Amino acid sequence: MRRSSACALALVAAIVASCGVPSPLGLEEPIRVERAMLVSDLATRDSSTTAITAFENPSALVAHQQRGKLVSGRATRDAFAVAMRLQNRGTGYWVLPLSTPDPSANDELTFEAMLSFAGDVTPGPAVAEVRAVGRDGVAGPASFFPLCLLGPIPDNLNVCDPSLAPPLLVVSLGWDTDADLDLEVELPDGRRIGPKRPSAGVAGAIDIDAGASCRHDGARRENFVVADAPLLGRYRVYASLFDACGQSHVYTRATVHRRALGAREGTFSQAETARADAQLTAFNVGAGERGAQLVLEFSLP
Amino acid sequence: MNRRDTETQRAALLLALSLSAAAVPASAQQRAAPTDDVDVEVPARAATQPTPTPAQAPSQEPPRASNDELVRALQQRLDRLEARLAEAERRSATTAQATPPTPPTTTTTTPAQSTRDEAPRYAAIGASVVQTTTARPDAYSVLDPVGLVLSGFVQAQYETSQLSQDQLVQGMALNRDRFVLRRSRLRVDGSWRWFAMAFELDANTVRGPVVGVRRAEATFLWRNSGNRAVPWLAVTAGVTEPAFGAELGEGVRRRWFMERTTGSLAFFGGEADIGVRAWGGVGALRYALGVFNGVPLDDRGVQSGLRGIDPSRHLDLSGRFGVDTSAASRSWSVTAGVSFLAGSGFHPGDDGTKPSVEWRDNNQNSMIDAGELVAIAGRAPTPSFTFGRWAVNADVALRVRTRAGTTRVFAEATMATNLDRGVLAPDPIATGYDVRQLHGVAGFTQEITQYGIVGFRWDIYNANSDLFEERRGALEPKNQSVHTLSPLVGLTWPGYARLVFQYDIVLDALARDARGIPTDLANNQATVRVQGDF
Numbered sequence: 001m002r003r004s005s006a007c008a009l010a011l012v013a014a015i016v017a018s019c020g021v022p023s024p025l026g027l028e029e030p031i032r033v034e035r036a037m038l039v040s041d042l043a044t045r046d047s048s049t050t051a052i053t054a055f056e057n058p059s060a061l062v063a064h065q066q067r068g069k070l071v072s073g074r075a076t077r078d079a080f081a082v083a084m085r086l087q088n089r090g091t092g093y094w095v096l097p098l099s100t101p102d103p104s105a106n107d108e109l110t111f112e113a114m115l116s117f118a119g120d121v122t123p124g125p126a127v128a129e130v131r132a133v134g135r136d137g138v139a140g141p142a143s144f145f146p147l148c149l150l151g152p153i154p155d156n157l158n159v160c161d162p163s164l165a166p167p168l169l170v171v172s173l174g175w176d177t178d179a180d181l182d183l184e185v186e187l188p189d190g191r192r193i194g195p196k197r198p199s200a201g202v203a204g205a206i207d208i209d210a211g212a213s214c215r216h217d218g219a220r221r222e223n224f225v226v227a228d229a230p231l232l233g234r235y236r237v238y239a240s241l242f243d244a245c246g247q248s249h250v251y252t253r254a255t256v257h258r259r260a261l262g263a264r265e266g267t268f269s270q271a272e273t274a275r276a277d278a279q280l281t282a283f284n285v286g287a288g289e290r291g292a293q294l295v296l297e298f299s300l301p
Numbered sequence: 302m303n304r305r306d307t308e309t310q311r312a313a314l315l316l317a318l319s320l321s322a323a324a325v326p327a328s329a330q331q332r333a334a335p336t337d338d339v340d341v342e343v344p345a346r347a348a349t350q351p352t353p354t355p356a357q358a359p360s361q362e363p364p365r366a367s368n369d370e371l372v373r374a375l376q377q378r379l380d381r382l383e384a385r386l387a388e389a390e391r392r393s394a395t396t397a398q399a400t401p402p403t404p405p406t407t408t409t410t411t412p413a414q415s416t417r418d419e420a421p422r423y424a425a426i427g428a429s430v431v432q433t434t435t436a437r438p439d440a441y442s443v444l445d446p447v448g449l450v451l452s453g454f455v456q457a458q459y460e461t462s463q464l465s466q467d468q469l470v471q472g473m474a475l476n477r478d479r480f481v482l483r484r485s486r487l488r489v490d491g492s493w494r495w496f497a498m499a500f501e502l503d504a505n506t507v508r509g510p511v512v513g514v515r516r517a518e519a520t521f522l523w524r525n526s527g528n529r530a531v532p533w534l535a536v537t538a539g540v541t542e543p544a545f546g547a548e549l550g551e552g553v554r555r556r557w558f559m560e561r562t563t564g565s566l567a568f569f570g571g572e573a574d575i576g577v578r579a580w581g582g583v584g585a586l587r588y589a590l591g592v593f594n595g596v597p598l599d600d601r602g603v604q605s606g607l608r609g610i611d612p613s614r615h616l617d618l619s620g621r622f623g624v625d626t627s628a629a630s631r632s633w634s635v636t637a638g639v640s641f642l643a644g645s646g647f648h649p650g651d652d653g654t655k656p657s658v659e660w661r662d663n664n665q666n667s668m669i670d671a672g673e674l675v676a677i678a679g680r681a682p683t684p685s686f687t688f689g690r691w692a693v694n695a696d697v698a699l700r701v702r703t704r705a706g707t708t709r710v711f712a713e714a715t716m717a718t719n720l721d722r723g724v725l726a727p728d729p730i731a732t733g734y735d736v737r738q739l740h741g742v743a744g745f746t747q748e749i750t751q752y753g754i755v756g757f758r759w760d761i762y763n764a765n766s767d768l769f770e771e772r773r774g775a776l777e778p779k780n781q782s783v784h785t786l787s788p789l790v791g792l793t794w795p796g797y798a799r800l801v802f803q804y805d806i807v808l809d810a811l812a813r814d815a816r817g818i819p820t821d822l823a824n825n826q827a828t829v830r831v832q833g834d835f
Contacts, residue, residue, distance in 0.1 A: 020463065020823030021812040025475070027468050037813040059665035069665060080773065081817035097817030100774040109773055137815040 026094070030121040031086050031128075033094035034114040040092035042083055042133070048140035050079045050132045053108055055145055057128075064152045065119040065218070071128075074108040076140075077101070079132035082111045083139050086147075087127040095133060123151030123159045153257050154207065154225050155270045162267035168259045169204070169226040169300070170270075171237055175252040176220070180211045180243035181280070183222035183254075184292050188233025188300075193224060194240065202229045214245040234299045237276075238292035244282040253277050254296040274298050446492050453487040454554050458830035463823040482506045483830065484553060484600070486515060495522055497535075503600050511602035515573060516540055523581075530628070531582035538577045540598065543569070544589030545619045545640045547696035547713055548742065557746050557756050557791065559803050559828050563783050564715060564740025564762035567724040568692065570599035576616070585629065587638065590620040595644045597722065611722075613687045617644030623696075633701045640694035645687045646719050648730035653682035686730045692717035692738075706748030715740040725764040725781070739763040744787075751795050758787040772817065779819065784808040799832040 026038040055073040062069060075082055075098055083093035098109035126147045131139035148160035152174070158166040173183040183206055184194035191200055195212075199205035204226035210219035237254045244250070256274040261267070276296040284293065462477035469475070488501040501516035518539035524532045542550050548565045549572060560566065576593030595617035611617075623638020656679040663673055698711035717738040719727050727736035744758030763782045770779040786808070791801035804827045812822035 020807070020821040020825065021814065022463065022823045023812045025466060025468055025470065037817070039815050042815050058663065061666060063667045081815070083815070095813060095815055095817055097772050097813070098774075099771060133815055133817070135816065139815070 028118075029091065029094075030089045030118050031084075031094070032116040032118075033084060033096055034116070036094040036096040036113065038092050039083070039095050042093045042095070042131075042139055043137065044131065044139045044142075046141045048134060048138060050076055050134035050138075050140035052082065052130050052132050052140075052143040054105070055130055055143055057145055057147075060145075060147050061157075062117055062126075062147050062149045064123070064150050065117060067116040069115040069117070070112065071115060072110065072112045073130065074102055074105055074110050075132035077107055077109060078134060079109055079140075080135055081133040082113070082130060083133050084113065084128060084130045086121075087129040087144065089121070089126070093131070093139070098132075117149065119152075121149055123149050125149075125160050152221055153255075153270065154223055155257075158268055158270055162262045162264070162269065165268045166257075166259050166270040167225050167227050169224075169230045170257040171224040171235070171296075172221060172255045172257065173223075173237070173239055173252060173295070174221040174255075175239075175250050177247050177250055178211060178214070178216045178218075178220070179241065179245045179247050179250045180214055181220075181222075181250055181252060182209070182240040182242050182292075183224060184238040184240050185224045186236040186238070188231045188235065194238075195242070202227075203231050211245070214243055230300055232300050234297065236294060237296040237298075239278055239280060239295050240292035241280045241282075241284045244285050247282065249279055249281045251277065251279050252295065256296070256298050446494050448491065448493070450490040450492075451488070452490070452835065453485070454832055454834040455485045456483040456553075456830055456832045457481070458483050458559070458828050460826060460828045462826035464826075477826070483559075486554070488516070494524065496520065497522055505601065508602035511600075513598070513600060513602075514540055515598075515600055525582075531587065531625075533583065534579065534581045536577065536579050540573050540575050541578055542572050543574050543576070543593050543597075543617070543619045543642075544578055544580065544591045544621045545569075545642050545692070546621065546694040546715065547636065547638065547698060547711070554832075554834070557754055557801065558744075558758055558787060558789060559801070559830060562740070562742045562758070562760035562762065563724065563785060564738070564742070564760065567721045567738070567762060567764065568715070568717065568740070569597045570601075570723040571597040572600070573598045574617075582625070585624045585626050587623050587625050588621070591618070593617050593619065599723075611645060611647045611687075613645060613647050613685075615645035615687055617642060619643075621694075627700070631702065633699070635697070635699055637697040638695070640692075640696070642690075642692040642694075642717075642720065644690050646690050646722075646727075646729075648686040648688060648728055650683040650685040651680075654680045688719060688729045688735075690717070690719035692720045706750055706753075708745065708747050710745045712743040713741070721764055724762070727765070734767070736764075737766040739766055752793060754789070754791040754793060754801070756789045758785075758789075760785050760787075780810045782809065797834055799830070799834075801830050801832070803828050803830075 024038055026032050029038065053074045053076060055071065057071045073082070079098055081095050081097050083095045085093045094113075096111055096113055098111050100110055101107040102110050126149050128145045128147055130143045130145065131141065133139045148157065150157070151159055153170055153172055155166040155170075156164050158164050171183070171185055173181070175181050182195045184192060185204070185206075186192050187200060187203060189203075191197075191203075193200050193204065193206060195206070195209050198209070204224055207223045207225060208219060210217060210222050237256075239252045239254070241250060254276050255272055257270050258273050260269045260271040262269045274296060278293055278295045280293055457480070459480050460477065464475070465477040466475040482505050485504045486501055488499065491498045497520040499516050499518050499520075501514070502512065503515040504510070504512045516539075518537050518541040520535050520537040522532045523534040524530075544550075545568075546565070548561055549569055551561075553572065561569075561572075574593040574595070574597050576591055578589060578591035578593075580587075580589035580591075582588065593616060595611045595615070619640065619642040621638045621640040623636065625634070625636045627634035627636070657677045659675045659677055660669055661673050661675055662668075664670060692715055694713065694715040696711070696713040698709060700710075701708045715738075717740070718735050719729055721727055721736070721738050729735045740760070740762045742758065742760035744756065744760075746754060746756035748754050761782055761784050763780075765781045768779040768781050769776045771777070784807070786806040787803055789801055789803040791799060793799045805825060807824045807826070808821055809824070810819035810821065811824070812820050814820045
C-alpha cells in the first residue's frame with residue numbers, strides 16, 4: 001500500500017514536472033524566425049544524410065535591427081524541419097517545419113523563413129548556420145552562409161570590409177521611445193540643418209526623419225552624415241522634440257563618429273569621439289528652433 | 302427546526318418517559334392529555350415538569366394499578382407521542398423539501414428570517430430593511446421575500462504560470478507571476494412578493510483596474526405556494542446569466558474551482574449578458590428560456606483585439622430544461638438538464654482604403670531600386686455580414702451528503718458551431734466554412750467536514766475540430782484540443798473565508814518539438830486564492 005502510494009505520488013510529480021515543452025519568445029536572441037520554435041537542446045549528428053541542399057539569401061547585408069528578411073531553401077526528402085541560428089551566438093536553434101516538395105528538385109522539401117535581427121547584436125561579419133532535422137529529431141550536418149550585420153551608425157560597410165572608408169563625420173542622435181524627435185545641427189558657417197532643411201550639399205545631410213508624424217517606424221535615430229568634405233569649425237548639435245506622441249519625456253543621446261585609420265595599412269575604422277545625453281519633456285514640444293535643446297558641441301579639426 | 306434538533310428532542314422525550322415510568326408510573330396516567338399542538342417542543346416541556354418524588358407518591362396517589370396495566374398505559378402514551386412526533390417531522394420535512402440545497406455555509410438568521418415560519422406567509426413583505434447575511438444570495442435568493450439584503454465577497458490570489466516571461470508582445474505584458482484581485486463584489490438583493498431585484502458591482506485587476514456592473518436585474522415572480530419553492534414563473538430582465546448549461550450559472554462565489562473551464566470561457570467570456578430570461582419550476586422539473594444580445598460581459602475588462610463580438614440586431618436564444626431533486630431528500634440529489642443556444646455572429650466590414658504605394662525591398666539592399674515600388678489601389682468599403690451559431694449542452698450532477706461531508710460529482714458536455722467568442726473566434730464568412738467546437742468537463746468535489754475541501758476537474762476544449770495544417774507538403778490534422786487537469790485542496794471557515802490552492806495541468810499541442818511536430822506546451826499554472834465573505 002505504501003509502495004503504491006509512493007508510486008502514485010511519483011507519477012503525479014513526474015507529470016507535473018515534465019509536462020510540456022517551454023516556448024520562449026526568444027526576444028533576447030540575436031536572431032528570430034517567424035512561426036518557428038526556439039529549441040535550446042537540439043541534438044546534432046554531422047554524419048547524418050539528412051541535410052540542407054540549397055539556401056537562397058538575396059543579400060548578405062543585414063540592416064540594423066532588420067525585420068522580415070526572407071531566406072529560402074530546400075532539404076532532403078527525409079527531413080522534417082529546418083533549424084537555424086547565428087553560429088556561436090544565441091541559446092538555441094529556431095526550428096521551422098518544412099513545407100511543400102519542389103518537383104523541379106527531385107521533390108526535395110522547401111522552406112521559407114522570415115528572419116528578424118536584434119538591435120543589440122554586435123555589428124560585423126556573422127555566419128548563419130542551417131541544418132535539416134530528421135524523423136528522429138536529430139539535426140544533420142550544418143550549412144554555413146555569410147552575413148554582414150550592419151550597425152546603427154552609417155559606416156559604408158566598413159564594419160565588414162575595413163578597406164572601405166567610412167564617412168569622415170557622422171553625428172547621430174538616438175532616443176528611447178516612440179516620439180517625433182528631430183536632429184538639428186548648426187554648421188560652422190551658421191546654417192542650421194534639420195527636418196525642414198535636411199541637406200547642406202557636400203557639407204552633409206540628415207538621412208531620415210525618424211518617427212515623423214508619430215509614425216512608429218522603430219528607427220528612433222537620425223544621422224547627420226558628411227562623406228568627405230566637412231566644414232571646419234564649431235558644430236552645435238540640438239535635439240528638437242516636434243511631437244512627444246503621448247510620451248511624457250524622452251531620453252536622447254548624441255554621438256560623434258569620425259573616420260580613423262585601421263590597424264593595417266589600407267584599412268579604416270570608425271571611432272566615437274564625443275557623446276552627450278539629454279532629457280526632453282513634453283513641455284519642450286512646439287517651440288521650434290528656439291525650443292531645441294543644445295546637447296553637444298564639438299569642433300573640427 | 303432541523304432534523305438534529307428533532308432527534309435530540311425525541312431522545313430526550315423517550316429518556317424522560319422512561320425515567321418517569323420507573324419513578325412515578327401512576328402519576329403519568331392522571332396527567333391531562335396533551336393538546337393537539339404540533340410544536341414538537343411540547344413533549345420536551347412535559348418531560349421537564351416537576352414530578353413528585355418517590356417519597357410523596359404513596360400518600361397522594363390512589364392504589365397502585367398492576368404493572369401490566371402501567372406498562373400498557375405507558376405504551377399507549379408512548380405510541381401517541383410517537384405518532385405526534387412523526388406528524389411533526391412530516392410537516393417539518395414538507396417545509397424542508399421546498400428549500401433548495403444551500404451551500405455549506407453558516408447562516409446568520411436575521412430577525413426577519415427567524416419569525417418567517419411563525420408569521421402568516423408574506424406578512425413581512427414590505428419591510429424594506431437593509432440587512433446583511435452570510436447566506437449567499439444567488440439565483441434562488443428571490444425565494445425569500447425578505448426585503449433588501451446586502452452582501453459581498455473578495456477574491457484575492459497569487460498566480461504563477463510556466464508561460465510567464467518578462468516581455469511585452471504587442472504592448473501586452475507576458476508576466477503571469479503576480480498578485481491579482483480577481484473579484485471584489487458588492488451586491489444588493491431585494492425580494493418581495495411579486496418582484497425581486499439584484500444589483501452587483503465588481504472590481505478587479507485582471508487586465509488592469511476595472512470596475513463594472515456584474516448584475517443588474519429586475520424579476521417578476523409568480524411564486525409557488527410552497528415555502529421557498531422555486532417559483533412557477535419568474536421573468537428576469539437586465540444584466541443576468543444566460544440560460545445555458547450548469548457551469549455558467551454555478552456562481553463564482555460558491556464555485557470551488559478558480560475559474561470556469563476553457564470551453565466555457567470561450568463560449569461565454571463573462572457570466573452575464575443583457576436580455577430577458579423566463580425561468581421557474583414545477584416539482585422537480587426546471588426550465589429557463591432567455592433572449593440575449595449575444596455579447597457576454599467579461600468582468601475581467603475589455604480584451605483588446607478580441608473578435609467574436611456581435612453588434613448586430615440578431616439576438617441569441619438560449620434555454621435549459623432539466624430536473625432538480627434536491628427538494629426530495631436532504632441526503633442526496635440529482636441535477637440534470639439539456640440546453641440549447643441559437644444565435645448569430647458578426648463578420649465586420651471595413652471602411653475601404655485609399656490608394657497607396659508600398660516599397661518591397663526585393664534585393665534587400667535597403668534602397669529603392671527599379672521595380673520595388675508597388676502601387677496598391679484603393680479598396681471600396683466592404684459590408685458586414687452575420688452568420689449563424691448554435692450549441693447544445695447536457696449536464697448532470699450528483700450530490701450526496703454523508704458524515705464526511707458533501708460529495709458532488711458532475712459532468713457536462715457541449716457541442717457548438719461558430720460559438721467561440723473568447724479563445725479562437727471563428728469567422729465562417731472569411732474562411733468559407735463553419736467551425737465546430739467541442740467542450741466537455743467532469744469532476745468531483747469532496748467536502749471534508751465543513752472545514753476542508755478536495756476536488757478534481759478534467760476538461761477538454763477543441764476550438765476547431767476540423768483544422769488542418771501543412772507539414773512536409775501534406776495536410777495533417779491539427780489537434781486543437783486543450784485538456785486541463787485541475788486538482789484543488791482548500792480550507793474554509795463556513796460563511797466567512799476560504800483558502801484554496803489549485804494546480805492546472807494543461808495538455809495541448811501548442812508547442813513544436815525538434816521535428817516541427819506539434820507537442821505539449823509548458824503552460825501549467827498554479828493559483829492560491831483567499832476569499833472573504835460577508
